[in-house]
Amino acid sequence: MFTMLRFFIFCFCLFLSVHLHAEKQVLTIYTYDSFTSDWGPGPQVKKAFEKSCDCELVFVGLEDGVSLLSRLKLEGSNTRADIVLGLDTNLTAEARATGLFSPHGIEATMLSLPTSWQDADFLPYDFGYFAFVYNRELLAEPPTSLKQLIEDPESPQILIQDPRTSTPGLGLMLWVKKVYGDNAPAAWEKLSNRIVTVSKGWSEAYGLFLKDEAQMVLSYTTSPAYHIIAEDDQRFAAAKFSEGHYQQIEVAGLIASSKQEKLARKFLHFMMSDAFQSIIPTTNWMYPTGLDSSQLPAAFNQLIDPAPALLFDDSLIAANRKRWINEWLEAMSQ
Amino acid sequence: MARSHVTVTSMLKPARSAYLVLALLAIMLVAPMIGLSLVSVSESFELESSSFWRSTYLRQVLAFSFWQAFLSTLLSVGLALLVARAIARRGDFLFRSLLLKLFALPLVVPAVVAVLGVVSVYGNSGWIPLGRNLYGLNGILLAHLFFNLPLAVRLLLPVWFSIPHPYWRLSEQLDMNSWQQWRLLEWPALRESLPGVALLVFMLCLTSFAVVLTLGGGPKSTTLEVAIYQSLRFDFDPVRAVILALVQFALCATVALVSLRFQKLPEVEIGSLLQGLLTTKKGKAINTAIILMAALFVVTPMLSMLIDAVRGPILRVMSNPNLWQAAWHSLVIGLSAATLSVSMAFLLLRSSSDLFYLNRKKGAMFIELAGSIVYVVPPLVTGTGLFILLSPHVDVFDWAIPIVVLINALMGMPFAIRSLSPTMRQNKMRYQRLCETLDLDGWHRFKIIDWPLLRKPFGLAMALIAALAIGDLGVIALFGTPQTTTLPLLLYQQLGAYLISQAAVSAAFLLFLCLLVFWLLERFVGGQDHA
Numbered sequence: 020m021f022t023m024l025r026f027f028i029f030c031f032c033l034f035l036s037v038h039l040h041a042e043k044q045v046l047t048i049y050t051y052d053s054f055t056s057d058w059g060p061g062p063q064v065k066k067a068f069e070k071s072c073d074c075e076l077v078f079v080g081l082e083d084g085v086s087l088l089s090r091l092k093l094e095g096s097n098t099r100a101d102i103v104l105g106l107d108t109n110l111t112a113e114a115r116a117t118g119l120f121s122p123h124g125i126e127a128t129m130l131s132l133p134t135s136w137q138d139a140d141f142l143p144y145d146f147g148y149f150a151f152v153y154n155r156e157l158l159a160e161p162p163t164s165l166k167q168l169i170e171d172p173e174s175p176q177i178l179i180q181d182p183r184t185s186t187p188g189l190g191l192m193l194w195v196k197k198v199y200g201d202n203a204p205a206a207w208e209k210l211s212n213r214i215v216t217v218s219k220g221w222s223e224a225y226g227l228f229l230k231d232e233a234q235m236v237l238s239y240t241t242s243p244a245y246h247i248i249a250e251d252d253q254r255f256a257a258a259k260f261s262e263g264h265y266q267q268i269e270v271a272g273l274i275a276s277s278k279q280e281k282l283a284r285k286f287l288h289f290m291m292s293d294a295f296q297s298i299i300p301t302t303n304w305m306y307p308t309g310l311d312s313s314q315l316p317a318a319f320n321q322l323i324d325p326a327p328a329l330l331f332d333d334s335l336i337a338a339n340r341k342r343w344i345n346e347w348l349e350a351m352s353q
Numbered sequence: 354m355a356r357s358h359v360t361v362t363s364m365l366k367p368a369r370s371a372y373l374v375l376a377l378l379a380i381m382l383v384a385p386m387i388g389l390s391l392v393s394v395s396e397s398f399e400l401e402s403s404s405f406w407r408s409t410y411l412r413q414v415l416a417f418s419f420w421q422a423f424l425s426t427l428l429s430v431g432l433a434l435l436v437a438r439a440i441a442r443r444g445d446f447l448f449r450s451l452l453l454k455l456f457a458l459p460l461v462v463p464a465v466v467a468v469l470g471v472v473s474v475y476g477n478s479g480w481i482p483l484g485r486n487l488y489g490l491n492g493i494l495l496a497h498l499f500f501n502l503p504l505a506v507r508l509l510l511p512v513w514f515s516i517p518h519p520y521w522r523l524s525e526q527l528d529m530n531s532w533q534q535w536r537l538l539e540w541p542a543l544r545e546s547l548p549g550v551a552l553l554v555f556m557l558c559l560t561s562f563a564v565v566l567t568l569g570g571g572p573k574s575t576t577l578e579v580a581i582y583q584s585l586r587f588d589f590d591p592v593r594a595v596i597l598a599l600v601q602f603a604l605c606a607t608v609a610l611v612s613l614r615f616q617k618l619p620e621v622e623i624g625s626l627l628q629g630l631l632t633t634k635k636g637k638a639i640n641t642a643i644i645l646m647a648a649l650f651v652v653t654p655m656l657s658m659l660i661d662a663v664r665g666p667i668l669r670v671m672s673n674p675n676l677w678q679a680a681w682h683s684l685v686i687g688l689s690a691a692t693l694s695v696s697m698a699f700l701l702l703r704s705s706s707d708l709f710y711l712n713r714k715k716g717a718m719f720i721e722l723a724g725s726i727v728y729v730v731p732p733l734v735t736g737t738g739l740f741i742l743l744s745p746h747v748d749v750f751d752w753a754i755p756i757v758v759l760i761n762a763l764m765g766m767p768f769a770i771r772s773l774s775p776t777m778r779q780n781k782m783r784y785q786r787l788c789e790t791l792d793l794d795g796w797h798r799f800k801i802i803d804w805p806l807l808r809k810p811f812g813l814a815m816a817l818i819a820a821l822a823i824g825d826l827g828v829i830a831l832f833g834t835p836q837t838t839t840l841p842l843l844l845y846q847q848l849g850a851y852l853i854s855q856a857a858v859s860a861a862f863l864l865f866l867c868l869l870v871f872w873l874l875e876r877f878v879g880g881q882d883h884a
Binding site: 079080082085086089092093094095097099181183184211214216217218219222223226227230232341344345347348349351352353 | 408409573575749834
């Protein structure tokens with residue numbers, strides 16, 4: 020038994036020593052896991068950035084964008100992140116309120132965003148529009164509006180993400196709110212029977228969709244470009260909804276307590292450069308904010324026009340997100 | 354300490370080591386409670402909690418927690434009655450002891466592994482596909498049944514052997530049919546222990562975390578335990594987490610109090626065999642069928658998971674450094690928790706067996722009961738409390754592994770106490786005088802007197818606690834990060850991403866690790882059968 024005790028003490032010391040181990044300059048970026056996956060932008064971004072600095076870029080992949088914010092709130096100023104990449108404009112007001120972010124100080128003029136950019140704390144690296152994606156061979160007549168999807172009992176079964184963890188999930192919740200207003204809970208109750216599962220992140224839901232677990236999945240208008248370009252597969256499409264599509268602008272921010280501030284600022288500049296921006300369309304499958312539409316792959320021209328773009332003011336979301344999530348939870352747990 | 358009341362003439366001064374452990378237990382349990390209540394007196398708490406108390410969400414979560422626990426208990430215990438009866442009435446049969454060993458297996462199978470087994474049998478591409486209906490109540494019930502049916506069978510089976518042989522003979526002479534035997538012989542014997550078994554299963558299902566987390570299908574099938582986890586990790590809403598944790602604590606304390614009244618659990622030892630009853634051929638066939646089906650139900654998930662694993666991307670999974678890091682963390686957690694747990698139990702029992710020897714039985718009972726307090730406070734509640742208490746001051750994620758070790762050690766205390774207590778008392782009663790005469794004390798006494806006899810229970814307790822801790826997915830879900838992932842957490846992430854074939858390989862690896870550690874500890878700490 021005493022040898023065991025010694026072993027226990029040994030293990031404990033070993034564990035502590037792992038934490039004290041020092042290495043070369045490391046830039047830690049919290050992001051969502053599809054960004055860091057093998058086919059996502061992560062590996063290429065890491066390679067490109069490490070070429071320009073004598074440092075190591077470490078991505079910490081969490082379930083999805085909303086988890087990033089929860090995680091930051093949990094860790095507070097103890098956080099090990101230097102940069103958080105993958106929040107969206109639905110979360111920026113709340114993220115700013117944590118006081119953990121420091122202004123990026125970059126003049127954001129070369130943006131291809133449909134709207135002008137004013138935010139001093141967060142920099143947009145790409146944007147897109149939420150949409151339900153389907154397989155044309157398995158679903159001949161997709162719904163043509165959000166209202167039809169929700170109210171027609173014959174509408175297809177869908178996969179969505181949890182608004183408490185995932186930015187697409189949150190986007191859909193806001194989309195329904197935009198279209199239904201105060202009647203949103205009733206709409207969710209109607210829809211809930213046709214929801215196959217509520218996953219924590221985008222990757223899980225999309226993975227299940229590709230295994231034919233449901234006819235439609237909540238994703239982006241740009242998702243079919245992946246199948247066209249990477250797989251030469253024309254079967255997938257996004258359903259155009261007559262109410263318009265909710266917009267997502269993905270942003271990154273600098274953590275004020277970062278010990279690698281210089282390196283972090285360097286990364287933000289890199290993020291707005293062509294080297295980073297040109298990786299985005301065919302890895303993150305979104306519209307890069309820094310490239311002109313003529314610089315996009317041809318397949319992006321086949322995509323549906325999401326207009327009109329829907330978006331709530333971020334301060335309105337910050338004031339109501341919790342209440343709306345509770346509404347959603349209650350409607351969905353009926 | 355009024356020593357004048359001591360009736361035994363002895364120089365023995367009760368060991369004080371228990372106070373140390375009791376103090377640690379108190380800190381571990383009381384401090385989080387203080388943390389929880391500190392939050393609950395803050396102003397914003399009252400504002401938010403008043404609306405949350407009345408919310409449909411809380412009602413739904415409560416209702417679902419109860420409903421799934423109730424159904425799981427009904428199914429597990431109901432079917433266990435059938436199966437146990439079939440086994441008892443079948444008399445001796447081929448593979449009987451193998452079957453009973455098989456029914457002991459779910460005790461060490463990690464919950465996530467069982468979930469994976471259930472998915473691989475009843476999932477979309479499984480042998481008996483339930484399709485999308487698996488995620489949600491159905492899946493939860495199946496997994497709970499996998500764990501609790503064998504447990505209930507093992508707990509109930511001895512009841513049949515407690516019915517005296519002459520009764521059976523008489524009933525046969527009176528030409529009673531099976532129903533009459535049930536009504537007049539078996540049911541009266543069962544009635545005493547059935548509530549205890551049912552409450553135990555109910556409590557296990559009410560506090561089940563890993564199963565509901567992995568098989569629950571979104572907000573519709575969320576239990577209190579999972580809601581606590583979600584409100585911390587999803588919403589970072591400490592207020593809600595505190596309310597849920599307090600509700601969970603109140604529920605568990607109530608169930609524990611109720612079960613004190615029905616404490617009579619049958620002896621787990623399975624006694625002598627019934628001589629095969631004079632059952633009809635048809636009755637015999639039915640019993641055989643029931644036993645076969647129960648065995649299949651327990652075997653198929655493990656078998657199917659293993660087959661999936663063999664066919665899975667073994668090389669890719671096994672060459673992933675994350676897997677090995679996670680395995681290392683799990684191993685450290687398992688061995689540390691087991692060592693800590695039996696050490697604490699030993700220190701507690703040193704005091705309580707002294708008290709027992711001095712005939713102060715109440716004190717001894719109190720100490721041993723206090724060591725098992727974890728029955729009343731679910732680990733996730735303690736975890737939540739620690740989380741809220743520590744998070745403003747330190748980076749709680751840095752402390753993930755030590756905290757998980759501590760909590761798993763606490764969870765192991767009841768096992769450790771139960772397995773060490775009889776031997777420690779016996780040693781005290783038998784050898785105290787001898788030791789006093791020989792002036793044998795301290796380390797020498799431990800080495801010469803206690804250790805040779807204690808080895809076996811030590812080994813068994815350590816083996817069980819280590820296996821449970823290695824497979825535990827509970828508190829680590831609250832504190833885990835990519836740097837401090839354990840095998841069960843890794844498996845949960847693979848399951849969450851629906852990477853079933855990769856998960857099968859990891860699950861087989863985890864199961865193998867659990868069984869290996871169990872075997873090694875039992876064998877090398879427990880030693881050979883020379884005691």
